[in-house]
Amino acid sequence: MAWEKNRIKSDPIAYNGESGAIISTDNSAGKIKNMNRTTANTLRAVSGPVEYVPSKYQGSQNPKLEYGDPLLGIFHCKINGGARDIILAHFTDAQGSSNIFEYKGWSKTWAPIIGPKAVAIYVVDLPQADKRSMFLTQFEATPNGVVIVPQGSRAYFYDGETVAPLGYSDVPGPPQVLGPMSSTTVDAGLLKKDQSNKSAYAHTGQNMNQIMGVSRIGDVDPSIAGVNKVGGTLLEGEWRGAVQWLDKWGNVSAISGLSESAKVDRQSNSDETEDERVNRLKVQIAWTGIPLGRDATVGRILCRTRDLKISGTSQLFEVPNYSGTGLLNYASIPDNTSGLFPDNVPDTWLLKIPMDPDPVPTFKLCKLAFGRLWIANWVGGEGVIRPSAPLFWGTFPKNQEIIPDPSGSQITGMWNCNFGLLAFTESSTFLITPNNSGDGFKAAILNNRIGCVSPDSIGTLPSGLTVWLANDGFYAFDGKVVKRVSEDITDNVIKRINKGSRSRACAAVDMTMGEYRCGIPVDGSKTNNLTAVYDATGWRERDDVKMQAVCVTRDHRSYMLALGYCDARDTETPADVDNLASVWVLDHNGRGVYESKDSEGLVETQWLQTAGSFRRSTPLRVRIWLRETTKGDLSIEVFRDWRENPVVETAVSPKLYPTDDPPPFWNETELGGTHVDRLRPTTEGEPINNAWSRRRPHWVVADVMVPAAEVYKFRMKYTGDWELVALMFERLDSDGGGTKIPRGVSSGS
Numbered sequence: 001m002a003w004e005k006n007r008i009k010s011d012p013i014a015y016n017g018e019s020g021a022i023i024s025t026d027n028s029a030g031k032i033k034n035m036n037r038t039t040a041n042t043l044r045a046v047s048g049p050v051e052y053v054p055s056k057y058q059g060s061q062n063p064k065l066e067y068g069d070p071l072l073g074i075f076h077c078k079i080n081g082g083a084r085d086i087i088l089a090h091f092t093d094a095q096g097s098s099n100i101f102e103y104k105g106w107s108k109t110w111a112p113i114i115g116p117k118a119v120a121i122y123v124v125d126l127p128q129a130d131k132r133s134m135f136l137t138q139f140e141a142t143p144n145g146v147v148i149v150p151q152g153s154r155a156y157f158y159d160g161e162t163v164a165p166l167g168y169s170d171v172p173g174p175p176q177v178l179g180p181m182s183s184t185t186v187d188a189g190l191l192k193k194d195q196s197n198k199s200a201y202a203h204t205g206q207n208m209n210q211i212m213g214v215s216r217i218g219d220v221d222p223s224i225a226g227v228n229k230v231g232g233t234l235l236e237g238e239w240r241g242a243v244q245w246l247d248k249w250g251n252v253s254a255i256s257g258l259s260e261s262a263k264v265d266r267q268s269n270s271d272e273t274e275d276e277r278v279n280r281l282k283v284q285i286a287w288t289g290i291p292l293g294r295d296a297t298v299g300r301i302l303c304r305t306r307d308l309k310i311s312g313t314s315q316l317f318e319v320p321n322y323s324g325t326g327l328l329n330y331a332s333i334p335d336n337t338s339g340l341f342p343d344n345v346p347d348t349w350l351l352k353i354p355m356d357p358d359p360v361p362t363f364k365l366c367k368l369a370f371g372r373l374w375i376a377n378w379v380g381g382e383g384v385i386r387p388s389a390p391l392f393w394g395t396f397p398k399n400q401e402i403i404p405d406p407s408g409s410q411i412t413g414m415w416n417c418n419f420g421l422l423a424f425t426e427s428s429t430f431l432i433t434p435n436n437s438g439d440g441f442k443a444a445i446l447n448n449r450i451g452c453v454s455p456d457s458i459g460t461l462p463s464g465l466t467v468w469l470a471n472d473g474f475y476a477f478d479g480k481v482v483k484r485v486s487e488d489i490t491d492n493v494i495k496r497i498n499k500g501s502r503s504r505a506c507a508a509v510d511m512t513m514g515e516y517r518c519g520i521p522v523d524g525s526k527t528n529n530l531t532a533v534y535d536a537t538g539w540r541e542r543d544d545v546k547m548q549a550v551c552v553t554r555d556h557r558s559y560m561l562a563l564g565y566c567d568a569r570d571t572e573t574p575a576d577v578d579n580l581a582s583v584w585v586l587d588h589n590g591r592g593v594y595e596s597k598d599s600e601g602l603v604e605t606q607w608l609q610t611a612g613s614f615r616r617s618t619p620l621r622v623r624i625w626l627r628e629t630t631k632g633d634l635s636i637e638v639f640r641d642w643r644e645n646p647v648v649e650t651a652v653s654p655k656l657y658p659t660d661d662p663p664p665f666w667n668e669t670e671l672g673g674t675h676v677d678r679l680r681p682t683t684e685g686e687p688i689n690n691a692w693s694r695r696r697p698h699w700v701v702a703d704v705m706v707p708a709a710e711v712y713k714f715r716m717k718y719t720g721d722w723e724l725v726a727l728m729f730e731r732l733d734s735d736g737g738g739t740k741i742p743r744g745v746s747s748g749s
Helices: 205-212 326-330
Strands: 007-009 031-033 035-037 043-045 050-053 067-079 084-093 098-104 109-114 138-142 145-149 156-158 163-165 176-178 185-187 190-192 237-239 241-247 262-264 285-288 297-305 316-318 340-343 363-369 372-378 381-387 413-417 420-424 429-434 441-447 466-470 473-477 482-484 506-510 515-520 530-534 539-542 546-552 560-570 575-585 594-596 600-604 617-627 635-640 697-703 712-719 723-733
Touching (some): 067 560, 084 145, 084 560, 138 363, 297 340, 363 413, 413 466, 466 515, 515 546, 515 560, 617 635
Antiparallel strands (some): 007 723, 084 098, 138 145, 145 156, 156 163, 176 285, 241 297, 297 316, 420 429, 429 441, 473 482, 506 515, 530 539, 546 560, 560 594, 617 723
């Protein structure tokens, strides 16, 4: 009994995160790996993952699909009010061909939609089919489609049916004019300059009204008497035209240059007929050589000036489609085939001023905010951010650029948060919001020392806290300040990050567990081989999947899909496969062609008794509260005096379940079968029907003996499913108890 009385028992310790600090709080562990926090504030080993997209068909000896390196992106969204479900991925196949793929769920295969293997229009060579450290392919969902930005290539837009370049990067050429005094009027098949208001194509209404009605172009002054009794004179006039393309999503190109002039001479009435009217002097012209747009162009908008001699302005106006009604009125020419447009539109009908946007550059980043698509970081505009027109994702009006960093440093990330649009360089953070007048936007600096190193490392927790990876760790913005949140794991994780490959760090937020998860390259790796997990209270680690790209499905499932590598087992052979590349669903179990191998869940305490390290003590026993999960033995290792090699490993490992009252085990007990429950009011030993219930907590004991240690810590681990509630330990004060210091061990560290 004296022995028990001299023992010092610690309070129960429940861990909520890890810390690299030498002295830390009791609820901070030294390391937590492949363990998830539960709603009951316990730590449970990660489950799964399961392969979402089978890399080969069941029973087939030939791979259906092999994922090559690098893996560049994965994305899921629902568009058109949820009617269309889209999963996209960018990776290099086994033949070294880089393509953007769409997952066809009904056939469980990937179909290329952009790239050299695409069977549709855009059979293009996508760059970045190498291992250079560049940003991942960017995907951004809009209400009617997905913006796809392969790095080093122009952006594309996919609406679930059609894929085409986003907006127009080219400027159309000007149209040619057939009309009075133009150099392109036709006479006997020859182009020549016309000095008449009545020859070639352009005719007065007297000659052409049987085709297009009364002519309408030109200005007449009825106060100037002509030869006959009606009077009036056609004044000298001049018009110029231009054109722009229109695609099926409403995006328009930049306006072309101006055409040659169409001119009319001053002309008085003739006396050929008594009933000739003044308007008969007006003319009709035509536009020819109207350039055709790229694929997905559905119309051309013809633009024309008013009479340059009379109006006093050179402003261009859209020429309406006077021959069409309803849906056909979206463009002057509602097709992408014809090259001739007869123009009989008077100046009084020219009312709408066309938008003249900038051509779409080859940008690297984009983000949807304020009903606009914001793009950034292109050659010659590395530090520029530009918004699109509202709801037209490929149309970028002129003179709306924002350069948030006065030094012009390149933009490395953008994110739409609850407080506006966050914009980053590597060394600064800005917040873009509408300006006071509401007709534009402004950028306010949040921090001029902290930036972002990877655009895919940004994520927002359910609480509204936005987290990202910076030069020296993880930072967060809560709407007020930018603050560091990774002090606890600086030594454990941050200092191990490979800075040359961190630009491809990728993150997503698990909304079910409320966790930010970021894949990072550590220990010299060129690919992401560790995942840092943050739940706003603490950090953990996991490496069950080495995710190179990640997304969360935007539907009721909220699956976290990781395009990456996992150790698996081929269920057909069976044979172990290391680092199998595929698309994996995190935190889910399943059985398919490949079954993931169990991960080792590990919890390591901090160095204990640091505050009293001037008095040595001897740990004697560890009491661990668990929750019954599976049939197995928990491994416990003991470390002493700041050393990283265990000095004690329990010879008899404690069980993960109460041996005196074992529960029915999953995948072992037959559902609806019988089970002996010693506490049920039945005859002893009589089997009863199984009744599944909530898993029960229980405690196990492990005896350890590390004599006269200055500090010590414990490591618990198991490969498979286990759940830790808390632990406590018992020790004996070596000085007070008279325990001898072992030979060769000094009294200091």
